[in-house]
Amino acid sequence: MEIKKVVDKATVRAFLDLPKMLYKDDSHWVCPLDRSVEKLFDPETNDLLKEGEAERWILLDPISQVIGRVSAFHRGERDKKQKTPAAGLGHFECIDDPKAAEILFDTAVNWARERGFAAIDGPINFGENNTHWGLLVEGFTQPGYGMNYHHAYYRSFFENYGFNLYFRQFSYHLDMTKEFPPRFWKIAEWVCKKPGYSFEHFKWSQSEKYIRDLAEVYDLAWADFKEDHSPLDPEKIRAGMEEAKPIIDEEMVWFAYYEGKPIAFYIMFPDANQILKHLNGKLHWWNKLKFYWLKKSGAMTRARAQAAGVIPKFQKSGIESGIFWQLKHVMERKPHITEVELSWVGDFNPRMISLYEAVGGKHAKTHHTYRYMIDPSVPFERFMPEKLEGENGSGG
Numbered sequence: 001m002e003i004k005k006v007v008d009k010a011t012v013r014a015f016l017d018l019p020k021m022l023y024k025d026d027s028h029w030v031c032p033l034d035r036s037v038e039k040l041f042d043p044e045t046n047d048l049l050k051e052g053e054a055e056r057w058i059l060l061d062p063i064s065q066v067i068g069r070v071s072a073f074h075r076g077e078r079d080k081k082q083k084t085p086a087a088g089l090g091h092f093e094c095i096d097d098p099k100a101a102e103i104l105f106d107t108a109v110n111w112a113r114e115r116g117f118a119a120i121d122g123p124i125n126f127g128e129n130n131t132h133w134g135l136l137v138e139g140f141t142q143p144g145y146g147m148n149y150h151h152a153y154y155r156s157f158f159e160n161y162g163f164n165l166y167f168r169q170f171s172y173h174l175d176m177t178k179e180f181p182p183r184f185w186k187i188a189e190w191v192c193k194k195p196g197y198s199f200e201h202f203k204w205s206q207s208e209k210y211i212r213d214l215a216e217v218y219d220l221a222w223a224d225f226k227e228d229h230s231p232l233d234p235e236k237i238r239a240g241m242e243e244a245k246p247i248i249d250e251e252m253v254w255f256a257y258y259e260g261k262p263i264a265f266y267i268m269f270p271d272a273n274q275i276l277k278h279l280n281g282k283l284h285w286w287n288k289l290k291f292y293w294l295k296k297s298g299a300m301t302r303a304r305a306q307a308a309g310v311i312p313k314f315q316k317s318g319i320e321s322g323i324f325w326q327l328k329h330v331m332e333r334k335p336h337i338t339e340v341e342l343s344w345v346g347d348f349n350p351r352m353i354s355l356y357e358a359v360g361g362k363h364a365k366t367h368h369t370y371r372y373m374i375d376p377s378v379p380f381e382r383f384m385p386e387k388l389e390g391e392n393g394s395g396g
Contacts, residue, residue: 001059001060001061001062001067001099001100001103002059002060002064003057003058003059003060003103003104003107004057004058004059004060005055005056005057006055006056006057006058011058012038014058014066014069015056015058015069015091016034016037016038016281017066018058018066018067018068018069018093019031019093020280020281021066022093022094022095022151023149023151028140028141028142028143028149029143029149030142030143030149030273030276030277031276031277031279031280031281032132032276032281033276033279033281033282033283034281034282034283035283037091040054040125040126040127041054041056041071041126046126046127047233047236048073048075048076048126048127050076051075051076051077051078052073052074052075052076052078052079053073053074053076054071054072054073054126055071055072055073055111056069056070056071056072056091057069057070057071057104057107057108059094059100059103059104061100067094067095067097067100068093068094068095068100068101068103068104069091069092069093069094069104070089070090070091070092070093070104070105070107070108071089071090071091071108071126072087072088072089072090072107072108072111072112072120073087073088073090073126074087074088074112074115074117079117080116080117084118084119084378084381085116085117085118085119086117086118086119086120086121086371087111087112087115087117087119087120087121088120088121088122088124088125088126089105089108089109089112089120089121089122089123089124089372090122090123090124090125090126090132091123092104092122092123092154094154094157096151096153098156098157098160101154101157101161102161105157105161105372108120108122109372109374112374113374117374118373118374118375118378119371119372119373119374119375119378119380120371120372120374121166121369121370121371121372122135122158122163122369122370122372123135123148123150123369123370124369130146130306130307130344131146131147132146132147132148133148133169133344133367133369134148134169134344134367134368134369135148135150135154135155135158135367135368135369135370136148136149136150136365136366136367137152137155137366137367137368138365138366139171139364139365139366140152141364141365142273142274142277143273143365144171144271144273144302144304144341144343145269145271145272145273145276145304146304146306147171147304147341147343147344147365147367148367155368158368158370159370161372162372162373163370163371163372164370164371164372164373164380164382165368165369165370165382166368166369166370166371166382166383167346167347167348167368167369167382167383168346168347168366168367168368168369169343169344169345169346169347169366169367169368169369170343170344170345170346170347170353170363170365170366171341171342171343171344171345171363171364171365171366171367172341172342172343172345172356172357172361172362172363172364173339173340173341173342173361173362173364174339174340174341174342174356174359174360174361174362175338175339175360175362176331176337176338176339176340177338178360180328180359180360181358181359181360184321184324184358184359184360185325185328187318187321188318188321188322188324188325188328189325191317191318191319191321191322191325192322192325192326196258196259197256197257197258197319197322198256198257198258198260199254199255199256199257199322199323199326200254200255200257201250201251201252201253201254201255201326201330202248202250202253202254202255203250204245204250207238207241210253210255211234211237211238211241212234213255213262213265214232214237214255214262214265214309215232215233215234215237216262217255217262217263217264217265217309217310217311218232218265218309219232220311220312221309221310221311221312221315222309244269246291246292246295247269247270247272247295247300248269249268249269249270251330251333251334252267252268252269252270252303252327252330253265253266253267253268254266254323254326254327256314256319256322256323258314263310263311263313263314263319264308264309264310264311264314264319264320264323265307265308265309266305266307266308266320266323266324266327267305267306267307267308268303268304268305268306268327268340269303269304269306270300270302270303270337271300271301271302271303271304271341272300274294274299274300274301274302275290275291275294275295275299275300278290278294279291298336300337301336301337301338301339302337302338302339302340302341303337303339303340303341304340304341304343305340305341305342305343308320308323315351320352320355321355321358321359324355324359341364342356342361343365344367346383348383348384348385369383
């Protein structure tokens, strides 16, 4: 077998096409857009490459057929200064061959070792952790947009190689055709009526205001949570919102305020995967027409909770239930949405798990984020942040 670095159009094409071959008989898998994958490796579109770096490889069998792929990356000083300096491993795909998987892991691990990292985490995303984070180990049904889907045999590859479970990520499914627990809604209604609280959904006409509010809440919510926290750039939020504009529903993005100041946000999108599964990773002019036609024809019957944040002072106020109260009335006007995926919440965040169960969510999927210790002298420790409340869709 031969490992090859992705360096030209041919190897890029092979990197993008491998999953299409591996999952061709799997009706649940959804092909991500090629351009969304390529943006991660483009310095013009991924700011993390200004200080960090990324590399990717494909694996060929003896007759030069592509049988595996992997990427490795780091964010520069942000990763090197962590308590345990860790690089990232992503885009892992492989035929059912342990030796092939070992070669791919060796390649990524050696790359990280050469750069002085004590560990490598995977499979993760070279960007925000509300998308493509963790290995699917339970709940092999159609994934929500941005959620990883894998072959079941990948788990043994990671664990047999020596990856340790860093944390579990749970996704809950909410059946919108069923009545919600009345006790929860009584509490939620009470929170909404408390003096000083107000709620607003996102409006494109006031997008700059909401972008500023989101950045303010995010930064306060995470200031003591991430050891490598850095302020969220409003320009990046704006770019992300513009890119997602074709699927954003204003009434699914909510903000909570106390005496006019932003204290919480909750972001939910219609599930674009229900359309992307028909596009085979391409977004040429014909598929753009197909996208808009499928959107207008009601193809999206699911939604996915993407991210949430509550500033520390209000993290035990029940404000999350107040936002759910607002969403309840929105969803009553959208009967075509029959299911909501609440993903993901870490096993280190019992508060959010309790909230999802209280609202009637059923545990439907589990992903594992693993850590491999490159330096055996550094002890392995499971992830356990000091702050437990934060954003569910980005690791909370």
